[in-house]
Amino acid sequence: MRFKDVFSIIGPAMVGPSSSHTAGAVRIGRVARHLLGELPEQADILFYGSFADTYQGHGTDLAIIGGLLDFDTDDPRIPNSITIAEQLGMKIVFRPGKGQFPHPNTAKLIVRAGEREAIVVGASIGGGNIEVLGINDFDVKFTAMYPTLIVFHEDRPGMIAEVTRILSRDSVNIGHMSVDRRGRSGEAVTVIDVDGSITDALVEEIEQLSTVKEVRKVDLTERSGP
Numbered sequence: 001m002r003f004k005d006v007f008s009i010i011g012p013a014m015v016g017p018s019s020s021h022t023a024g025a026v027r028i029g030r031v032a033r034h035l036l037g038e039l040p041e042q043a044d045i046l047f048y049g050s051f052a053d054t055y056q057g058h059g060t061d062l063a064i065i066g067g068l069l070d071f072d073t074d075d076p077r078i079p080n081s082i083t084i085a086e087q088l089g090m091k092i093v094f095r096p097g098k099g100q101f102p103h104p105n106t107a108k109l110i111v112r113a114g115e116r117e118a119i120v121v122g123a124s125i126g127g128g129n130i131e132v133l134g135i136n137d138f139d140v141k142f143t144a145m146y147p148t149l150i151v152f153h154e155d156r157p158g159m160i161a162e163v164t165r166i167l168s169r170d171s172v173n174i175g176h177m178s179v180d181r182r183g184r185s186g187e188a189v190t191v192i193d194v195d196g197s198i199t200d201a202l203v204e205e206i207e208q209l210s211t212v213k214e215v216r217k218v219d220l221t222e223r224s225g226p
Contacts, residue, residue, distance in 0.1 A: 022063040024105065024124025025051075026078065027220060029067015031132055031144050032109040034218040036118040040068055040111035042091045048101035048108070051124075061094055064107060072220075073128060102133055138180040138189045146175055146193040147219040149203070154211040155181045155188040162209050163190065172196055187213075 033040070045064055047055050055061050059079070066081035068090070077084060085092060097108055103123035110119050121134035132142050135150065142148055153159050160179070167174060173195040181188035198217050207215045 022059050022078070023073040023128035024126075024130050025060045025063035025107065026067040026071065026073045027128065027130045027144060028107055028120065028122035028124065028132070029064040029109065030070055030072075030220050031067075031122060031130075031218050032111050032118055032120040033068050033070050034220075035120060035135060035150065035216050036111050036113055036116060037216065038113050038116070039088060040090055040113050042112040043068055043085075044093045044095075044110040046095055046097035046108040046110075048097040048106040049104035051105050051107055052096040055094070060107075064109065065090075065092065068109075068111065103131070106133075108134075135189065135191075138182075140178040140180055140189060140191045142176065142178055142191050142193055144193075144218055144220050146195065147198045147217065147221065148191060148193045149198060149206070150216040150218060151190045151192070151206060151212060152214045152216075153188055153190065153209075154213070155183075155185050156211045159188075159209070159211045160190055163192070163206055163212075166202065166205055167192070167194065170199075170202060172198070172202070 043065070045061070047060065051060055062078055062081050065085050066075060066078040069081055069085055071078055071081065082092065103125065105124040106121065108119070108121045110117065119134070119136050120132060122130050122132045124130055130144060132140065132144060134140065151163060164174065174192055175195055176193045178191040179188065198219060203215050203217055206212060
């Protein structure tokens with residue numbers, strides 16, 4: 001069993017009031033930011049379950065936007081995140097989601113910058129921990145607790161073996177893998193969380209594979225900002 005570090009036991013350093021409604025929401029927002037690869041120009045945020053009922057009172061709206069600004073869970077700017085985002089030109093819409101949802105604390109983020117779009121469905125499962133349950137309409141599952149590679153590719157024989165060969169050569173250990181596809185020989189995504197850092201050179205090499213369309217890195221251990 002992998003040691004998950006003290007964060008998974010006592011929760012993160014954070015701006016309150018709730019690890020589920022704020023810290024977890026920040027992390028969901030950061031996943032969407034990293035998947036998009038830049039500051040969103042537009043953010044359409046759907047809340048489900050408990051999130052939909054209490055997001056304003058618990059600051060979940062502020063937390064999600066703080067994550068989109070790539071603030072960490074303890075960033076003192078989170079209470080002012082919506083103001084900061086709007087000053088940077090971000091257009092924000094909050095609305096309740098409709099239909100089934102996988103967890104009481106679920107959010108769906110649709111973010112855009114120029115012609116780029118990223119869609120993330122994530123659930124805050126307690127203690128600041130999250131599960132990402134969907135990206136760009138693919139069904140996947142990962143926690144973003146570790147550096148994570150997201151590889152969009154064609155569903156072709158040997159593609160995953162090529163990616164794992166590159167990781168093995170660079171002594172990058174795979175902790176978990178999730179794969180989904182849109183039909184046989186169609187579009188697919190492979191999500192790989194790893195032990196250790198993911199270098200830009202590694203991302204670029206995987207992007208050069210003939211069946212790969214795009215590679216994104218989600219690494220919430222990195223601190224940055226707008």
